[in-house]
């Protein structure tokens with residue numbers, strides 16, 4: 001399945017996880033079951049990274065890959081999604097911290113600090129609700145970002161928590177563009 005928008009977020013999100021594991025992650029995914037079985041220590045986990053080919057993504061589409069056992073969404077945001085994110089005042093945020101592993105821990109949760117540096121259309125984020133760990137649905141909810149149906153947490157287009165019981169923005173993992181079309185996560 002190609003990484004494009006559909007009208008069925010449940011089906012879409014879970015299919016992306018499946019295809020991400022099978023195709024996008026490649027060698028790293030093949031190694032994962034073995035590593036996982038061996039119950040790796042922290043140093044082994046620290047080395048785990050995945051390379052993600054994002055050449056098929058257009059603005060408004062996403063894909064999800066599995067990284068260290070968690071779904072990581074790569075979203076190529078639309079102009080509107082970026083503008084909506086930039087328009088939010090920091091004082092209106094429930095969690096004012098960027099939660100971006102690529103930035104200092106006290107970086108504020110501006111839209112730019114949540115996105116890829118210099119490539120603000122791109123959002124790379126662990127798509128796990130910070131309340132109790134459900135997987136939120138993408139492009140749902142009041143802000144057109146993410147919505148967690150478990151207990152109603154609503155995230156905006158930068159993955160920042162806006163309403164509901166989740167205490168924090170969804171975390172941005174360490175990542176970098178290693179070419180125009182490839183991202184390394186981890």
Ligand code: FES
Pocket residue numbers: 129130131132133134148149150151152153164165166
């Ligand atoms: Fe997401 Fe509770 S786990 S709102």
